[in-house]
Structures are given as structure tokens and as C-alpha cells.
Amino acid sequence: MLLILFSLVGMLGVQYTYFLSIAYGNAVGFFICCIMMFGGIYVQINTVILRYLEMELKSPFTTSFGTMKRRPVLLVEVIDEHGVRGWGEGVAFAAPWYTEETIETMWHMLEAFLIPLLFQAPVHHPDELLERFSIVRRNYMAKAALEGAVWDLFAKRHHIPLHVALGGEKKEVEVGVSIGIQPITDLLKRMEQALIEGYRRVKIKIKPGWDIDVVRAVRHHFPHVPLMVDANCAYSLRDIARLQALDDYELLMIEQPLAVDDIVDHAKLQAKLKTPICLDESICSYEDAKRAIELKSCRVINIKIGRVGGLTEAKRIHDLCQQHHLPVWCGGMLEGGVGRAHSIALATLPYFSFPSDTAASANYWERDFITPEVTVRDGRIFVRHEFGIGYEVDVTEVEKRTVRLKICKRSRG
Numbered sequence: 001m002l003l004i005l006f007s008l009v010g011m012l013g014v015q016y017t018y019f020l021s022i023a024y025g026n027a028v029g030f031f032i033c034c035i036m037m038f039g040g041i042y043v044q045i046n047t048v049i050l051r052y053l054e055m056e057l058k059s060p061f062t063t064s065f066g067t068m069k070r071r072p073v074l075l076v077e078v079i080d081e082h083g084v085r086g087w088g089e090g091v092a093f094a095a096p097w098y099t100e101e102t103i104e105t106m107w108h109m110l111e112a113f114l115i116p117l118l119f120q121a122p123v124h125h126p127d128e129l130l131e132r133f134s135i136v137r138r139n140y141m142a143k144a145a146l147e148g149a150v151w152d153l154f155a156k157r158h159h160i161p162l163h164v165a166l167g168g169e170k171k172e173v174e175v176g177v178s179i180g181i182q183p184i185t186d187l188l189k190r191m192e193q194a195l196i197e198g199y200r201r202v203k204i205k206i207k208p209g210w211d212i213d214v215v216r217a218v219r220h221h222f223p224h225v226p227l228m229v230d231a232n233c234a235y236s237l238r239d240i241a242r243l244q245a246l247d248d249y250e251l252l253m254i255e256q257p258l259a260v261d262d263i264v265d266h267a268k269l270q271a272k273l274k275t276p277i278c279l280d281e282s283i284c285s286y287e288d289a290k291r292a293i294e295l296k297s298c299r300v301i302n303i304k305i306g307r308v309g310g311l312t313e314a315k316r317i318h319d320l321c322q323q324h325h326l327p328v329w330c331g332g333m334l335e336g337g338v339g340r341a342h343s344i345a346l347a348t349l350p351y352f353s354f355p356s357d358t359a360a361s362a363n364y365w366e367r368d369f370i371t372p373e374v375t376v377r378d379g380r381i382f383v384r385h386e387f388g389i390g391y392e393v394d395v396t397e398v399e400k401r402t403v404r405l406k407i408c409k410r411s412r413g
């Protein structure tokens, strides 16, 4: 009886504060979280559906570690005891060259370990899953896929958008575009197109031998465009002179120049560079971010939900960086629409300080599997107010691409 009363109070309270927050701004975000925590609604997931989708990028994407055209996606759908559904996306690639995870390892970890852990007990708030999943080491993208689906469902159960559930404040998020390695004339054309489309910042990929000349050529054509470079771990401290030469081009930041575990060398390098270093692959947790801040290994952090194990950890890293005045921004993983929707919601948090790598659906896909597709106007994505992730999953489009499906059911014994 008491539980039903709490649930009712919680549900009404959350919706009321959501409408208040629309009407009066977002000062009530903290209040919303309190009500969510104590409101008494809990979610019992009874079914999880895993889908392996074959997808192809519109054009190949080349970085220092290789070229990708095929981009399979792992979709996670969770269904609770009321039939409410939530969606998450596993963002690892087919091969383990960004982090150690792949689409197959995510599938295995989900099926063998994480889904059974989710079935074990109801969830009062998705923040609890960080602790519950912690008995599984690393495997952050697998955890994030399932946790993200629960966040979506949780927001829907509370009749609020995901960005409100997260405590986000922005009504629109600024976005940039990431352009892969390609012949310089194609790169310049692609950049010009992106700027015409309104993107507010351009990131280009570099590697040893494809760096200073390219940046010089880009700066020659676009002297004032907010520009950054991403090396995806391609350099070592032996390349310090090459990296220092990039200081002449007013780059916003150099993303992940050194190896994934070179957090000490990144500190040595940052001390010798004027340009801020942004860490991507090196930051997989709150603890990693704390160490990087302590060691002064970087001046910016790129937060990707998948890389850090989910939205809860992403929020913790955001808050930590805010306390230390170290700007963050939201990276991308060439996601399908569900992953993209989660990133948009996260980027509404106040300390996301540079445009996200969340370009429009049409930048990647002939047809995305959400409706509406993500669109960018004047370099901004307008945040949707529908409950949960704010976009519908287009089941017909999903089914067309699904090559493997697994339905996992909670045993009620």
C-alpha cells in the first residue's frame, strides 16, 4: 500500500517538475532527481532482445588505424513487466582497434553475464547498475548498451525525456563533424560542404606523415574555422617535434596523440605543447579521469557513453571535470540513431563545452533506423521533448537489417 502511494507521488512529482522545468527553466533538476530516487517506482525487466544489424556507412571512414565501411550495430531492447520498452546501442566496431571490445564480445558479455545480472533484481534507478555490473571487469560498451536501454525505459516510465532524467539543461546542442583521412582535395571539399551545412567545428584525422602539411593546407583554405585533429593513439614521445609544430595552427585541441595507456607520457607532452590535449581512448572511467586531471595529462576530455560504461559514469565524469574546470565534450562512435539519441541527451548537461561529434543521421547513413532521423539546423540539434530518448525506433528498418536475434527471458522460478 505504502509502495503504491510512493509510486504515485513519485510519478506525479516527476511529471509536475518536468512541466515546471519547461515553464521556468531547469533550476528544478536536482529536485527531479530526488523525487526519482525516493518516488518508489521500480523497473523489473523481464525480457531483453539483442539484435545484430548489418549496416553500411555512406562513405568509408579512415583513421590512423584503418578504414571502415561496414559498420554493424548491436541493438538492445529491454521490456518491463508493464510492456514498456527501452532501447540501447552497443557501439563497439567489428574489430578491436578502437578499444578491446568488438560487436561479438559485447554480445557474449551481455548474454552470458550482464543480462542475467539485470534479471536478478528490480531497478529503482539506473544509477544502481554501475555497481551491479561492476563484478564484470571492463567491457564498458556492453555495459553501456544495456544500461542505456534501462535509462530510456526508466525515463518513459516516469513520463519524462531522457535528458531531463539525466539533469540536462540545454534545449539545443551544438554539433561538429569528424572527417576521415582522404586525399587533400576531397578533404577540403568535404569540409566546405560541412561548413555550408552549418557544422560548428571540424575534426580531421591525423597520423605520422599525414599531419603538418594537411593542417597547413586546411588552415590556408579555412583560416578561422574552429578546427581540431584526432590521432587515435598514432604517436609516441619520439614525435614531440612534429606535434609541437601543430601549435602554429590555432587548433582547438589535439585528440589522443599517444597510446591508450600512456597517461604519464601525455602529461609530459602536454607540458611541452601550447595546444590543449584532449583524451579519448585513455579515459574509460571516473578513476581514469581523476588520474588524468591529477597528472595534468590533458586539458579537455572527450566523453563517449560507450567507452566509459554508460550514462551514469558519463555524468560522474562530467561533474568531476566541472569541479576541476576541465572542459568536456561528447564524442561519437559512428552510431546508429539510438546511440546518437543517447549522446544528444547527455550533451544537454551544462559543462559540455565544445560542439559534439554527433552529426546528422544523413552524414552516415542512407537511411537511419529511427524516426524522425537526427537533423542538424545551423549547427544545432534541437532536443526533443518526447519521453525517453525522444526518437521512435523504426522496427521495419531494424528488421530489414537484422541478421541475428536473441530473446532472453527472466525465469520467474
Ligand SMILES: O=C(O)CCC(=O)C1=CC=C[C@@H](O)[C@@H]1C(=O)O
Residues within 6 Å of the ligand: 063, 098, 177, 178, 230, 232, 280, 331, 332, 333, 334, 335, 357, 358, 359
Ligand atoms: O562522427 C562520429 O561519430 C565521430 C567519428 C570519430 O571521429 C570516431 C569514431 C570512432 C572511433 C574513431 O575513429 C573516432 C574517434 O576517435 O573519435
Ligand SMILES: [Mg+2]
Residues within 6 Å of the ligand: 230, 232, 255, 256, 280, 281
Ligand atoms: Mg577520438
